Amino acid sequence: MESLEEKKEQIEGEVAGLQKDISTLIEKIKRKEEEMNQIEEEIKKLQKETVQLQDKINSRTARLESQARSVQTQANPQDIASLLASSENLSDFLGRINVIGQLMDANQDIMKTQIDDKRTLEDKERQYKNKQEKMQAIRNQLEVDQEKLSTQRSTLENKIIQIVEQYNLTATEREGIINEQTIIAKQTTALTQKIQEKNQKVQVEKKVQANKDLKTVNPPEPNNDKETNVNSRWILPANGIVTSRYGWRTHPVFGNQRFHKGIDIAGSGSIIASRSGKVITASYNNGLGYYIEIDHGDGYKSVYSHLQPNMLVSSGQEVAQGQPIGIMGTTGVSTGVHLDFQIYKNGSTVDPSQYLGI
Numbered sequence: 001m002e003s004l005e006e007k008k009e010q011i012e013g014e015v016a017g018l019q020k021d022i023s024t025l026i027e028k029i030k031r032k033e034e035e036m037n038q039i040e041e042e043i044k045k046l047q048k049e050t051v052q053l054q055d056k057i058n059s060r061t062a063r064l065e066s067q068a069r070s071v072q073t074q075a076n077p078q079d080i081a082s083l084l085a086s087s088e089n090l091s092d093f094l095g096r097i098n099v100i101g102q103l104m105d106a107n108q109d110i111m112k113t114q115i116d117d118k119r120t121l122e123d124k125e126r127q128y129k130n131k132q133e134k135m136q137a138i139r140n141q142l143e144v145d146q147e148k149l150s151t152q153r154s155t156l157e158n159k160i161i162q163i164v165e166q167y168n169l170t171a172t173e174r175e176g177i178i179n180e181q182t183i184i185a186k187q188t189t190a191l192t193q194k195i196q197e198k199n200q201k202v203q204v205e206k207k208v209q210a211n212k213d214l215k216t217v218n219p220p221e222p223n224n225d226k227e228t229n230v231n232s233r234w235i236l237p238a239n240g241i242v243t244s245r246y247g248w249r250t251h252p253v254f255g256n257q258r259f260h261k262g263i264d265i266a267g268s269g270s271i272i273a274s275r276s277g278k279v280i281t282a283s284y285n286n287g288l289g290y291y292i293e294i295d296h297g298d299g300y301k302s303v304y305s306h307l308q309p310n311m312l313v314s315s316g317q318e319v320a321q322g323q324p325i326g327i328m329g330t331t332g333v334s335t336g337v338h339l340d341f342q343i344y345k346n347g348s349t350v351d352p353s354q355y356l357g358i
Contacts, residue, residue, distance in 0.1 A: 018152060025149050032142050039135050046128045053121050060113070234355040235321060237274045237304060238328060238339045240267025242358060246351040252335045261349040262303070262342030263358075268328050271339055274302050274356075276321045279313050288340070289332025292325055305340040306332050 244252075244264035251258045277296040284290050288305040292313060295301050308329035313319055330337045343352045 018155060022149060022152050025145060025152070029142060029145050029149065032138055032145070036135060036138050036142070039131050039138070043128060043131050043135070046124055046131070050121060050124045050128065053117055053124065057117050057121065060117075233321075234274050234343075234352075235272075236265075236356055236358070237302075237341050238265050238267060238271045239269055240265040240328075240339070242266075242353075243338065246349075246353060253333050262305075262340050263352050264338050264340055265328075266336065266338045268337050270324050271304055271307065271326045271328060273319045273321055273323050273325055274341070274343075275300070276323075277302075277319060279315055279317045279319060279325075282311050282314050282317075285332060287333050289334060290326070290329065291332075294319060294325075299346045301344040303340075303342040303344070305342070306330055306334045306338060 242263055243266045244260055246260060246263055248257060249260050250256070273294060275294070275296045277294040279292060280295050280301070281291070281293040285305075288303075290307040290309055290311060291303060291305040292307065292311060293301060293303050304326065306329055307326040308331070311326045313323075313325045319325060328337050328339050341352055343350050343355055
């Protein structure tokens with residue numbers, strides 16, 4: 001699960017980066033579409049201007065051709081000379097020359113305008129072609145960007161599915177392991193009880209045999225020390241050195257006198273269940289740090305405090321005696337790596353030392 005959490009965070013980072021790339025690409029596509037719309041408007045304007053200019057050129061060409069045919073079929077070079085020769089006086093002669101000059105200038109202006117319009121038309125046609133080529137290039141790039149966007153979105157969806165599937169699968173596997181641990185814990189607890197019953201029977205038989213050997217007529221007195229029988233069912237929850245015992249002490253963090261409700265075992269190793277039972281709590285507390293509370297079902301409970309975060313059991317789980325439940329840590333109010341182990345009897349703390357024989 002820890003490995004999956006790390007992988008999940010890594011993939012979520014990749015997803016965030018990919019989403020950022022997608023957003024950038026979407027913005028780029030939007031700008032290109034706006035540019036294409038602008039070019040389309042310019043192309044429409046050019047097309048309109050080109051059509052109008054072409055109509056003017058065609059109309060002017062038709063008039064010039066008509067005039068040329070008229071001159072070709074009707075005009076006579078001698079007409080101009082006759083026109084000038086028939087002048088009544090010098091003033092009339094100059095006037096007629098001026099009219100002829102104006103007619104020639106007008107024709108030259110028309111021809112010049114015609115040539116300029118044709119050049120303008122050619123320029124607009126070039127602009128139209130260039131804009132069409134630019135439009136096609138943008139369209140091609142847009143298709144590439146859209147394909148890239150589709151691929152990135154598909155990759156993003158696959159990564160999200162990968163996270164969900166792996167996480168759910170591992171969570172299911174973890175639930176299955178917990179169920180298997182519960183079954184094994186129950187079987188182990190039952191086996192432990194049978195072993196204890198057999199050991200007690202062997203001890204009784206040994207005592208009976210010893211009494212017979214001594215030819216004692218008095219029957220063995222029954223063992224009424226229920227506390228001793230209970231004590232024999234507890235084992236050390238961790239290996240290490242006992243650094244603080246049950247009772248009043250100077251608190252290592254706050255410096256005042258406080259009652260210590262358990263024993264501190266210093267070390268850095270694994271923590272096991274001191275007795276079989278059911279996990280009531282596997283959580284975090286500001287003072288205890290990560291801790292586990294186990295109900296042993298006969299008025300006794302045990303508490304394991306200051307563990308590392310990666311606890312091996314969860315609430316509601318059955319555990320067997322000796323089953324690993326966590327690792328020593330220094331979470332909560334703590335001055336070093338250790339286990340704070342407490343035993344409760346009918347809701348009140350008792351000295352764990354007398355139950356563990358230390």
